[in-house]
Amino acid sequence: MTPLIYAHRGASGRYPENTMEAFRAAVRRRADGIELDVQLSKDDKVVVIHDHHLERTTNGRGTVRQHTWEELKKFRADKAVPSRQKHIRIPTLREVLHTFAPTKLRFCIELKNFFFAQPQLEEYVIGLIRQYDLTSRTVISSFNFDSLLAVKELDPNQTTALLYIGPLHNPWEVGSRYRVDELHVPKDQLTTALVSKAKENGFRVVGWTINSTAGIRDAAKMNVDGIITNYPGRARKALHKP
Ligand code: G3P
Ligand code: CA
Numbered sequence: 277m278t279p280l281i282y283a284h285r286g287a288s289g290r291y292p293e294n295t296m297e298a299f300r301a302a303v304r305r306r307a308d309g310i311e312l313d314v315q316l317s318k319d320d321k322v323v324v325i326h327d328h329h330l331e332r333t334t335n336g337r338g339t340v341r342q343h344t345w346e347e348l349k350k351f352r353a354d355k356a357v358p359s360r361q362k363h364i365r366i367p368t369l370r371e372v373l374h375t376f377a378p379t380k381l382r383f384c385i386e387l388k389n390f391f392f393a394q395p396q397l398e399e400y401v402i403g404l405i406r407q408y409d410l411t412s413r414t415v416i417s418s419f420n421f422d423s424l425l426a427v428k429e430l431d432p433n434q435t436t437a438l439l440y441i442g443p444l445h446n447p448w449e450v451g452s453r454y455r456v457d458e459l460h461v462p463k464d465q466l467t468t469a470l471v472s473k474a475k476e477n478g479f480r481v482v483g484w485t486i487n488s489t490a491g492i493r494d495a496a497k498m499n500v501d502g503i504i505t506n507y508p509g510r511a512r513k514a515l516h517k518p
Contacts, residue, residue: 279495280502281511282384283307284485285326289506292354293333294324296367296375306517307508309382309413311484314369314401316394321345322369322401325353328392332356334366341392369404377408384482384504386439387418387427398426402434411435421454428455437482440465448477460484460504463491468498475499489514 286298287305294312302310313326318341330336336343336351345368354364369385376383385405389397398416405414416427417437424436437458438451447459447470458480461470466483474481482502483495492514495503505511 277501278515278517279500280308280382280482281508281515281517282309282311282382282482282502282504283508284311284504284506285313286310287506287508288357289487289510290357292357292359292364294326294367295353295359295364296371297354297359297361297364299367299372299376302508303376303379303381305509306512307381309384309502310372310376311384311386311504312369312372313386313388314397315340315388315392316397316400317341317343317345317348319344319346320396320400321348322397322404323348324367324369324372326388328388339392369401373404373408373410377410381413383410383414384437385414385416387416387420387423389423390419398423398430402427402431405434406431415458417458417460421450424454424456439484448474448479451479452477458482458501461500463495466495466498466500471498471500486511 283302285293287301291298291301299310312324314322317323328339333356334351334353353366415435415437417439436456437460438456439460441462460482463486471481480501483500484504486503492511
């Protein structure tokens with residue numbers, strides 16, 4: 277099976293990450309899905325942004341959590357990768373799901389709740405996924421494994437993914453403990469043996485973040501189920517995916 281291609285923060289190799297512009301570009305490049313990072317604003321809106329601090333990707337200052345959605349939406353979100361668009365702002369998760377629900381796009385929603393507590397982020401995200409009837413097209417990932425367990429307890433039908441970095445001993449054992457369905461494995465930890473053992477243990481395997489043509493082809497040869505990449509168009513070509 278050809279792996280699914282997830283556009284990491286949208287087509288973020290060429291467009292401002294985690295913006296509607298990058299997500300639309302991913303759809304034009306026929307990505308199977310988009311990966312996006314979510315956290316809470318001061319007034320508990322689920323917003324799509326990677327860093328807890330605003331400075332790297334926006335013209336705002338301070339943390340996301342210090343600002344209401346009304347404040348956040350005024351910042352430009354193309355500081356790291358400038359855009360020609362007049363309005364380029366932080367999207368909400370609702371806006372992303374609402375926009376792409378009528379398509380076949382899949383979603384890999386990463387909960388950014390490892391370093392900073394995000395009270396009830398799991399409930400808010402599951403609520404939005406259900407509202408748009410997207411449970412079957414969505415996977416929730418996180419470096420915070422307890423949060424993944426909380427997701428599963430809230431909705432046993434929700435696919436979850438153990439997201440890790442660096443070596444993790446027998447990740448399928450950790451995955452079982454946290455009741456996840458997928459392992460999202462950093463590219464330097466991907467091996468044929470790991471993928472096959474993970475599958476024997478009933479897990480799907482997705483590699484991240486793989487940008488080179490050679491790396492994408494290598495991962496496909498290892499039989500991964502999905503590839504997270506900043507360059508979805510390149511991945512399609514590399515895999516000769518129609
Ligand atoms: O989903 C994998 C990847 O997005 C995790 O790392 O830092 O890019 O969010 P990061
Ligand atoms: Ca991410």
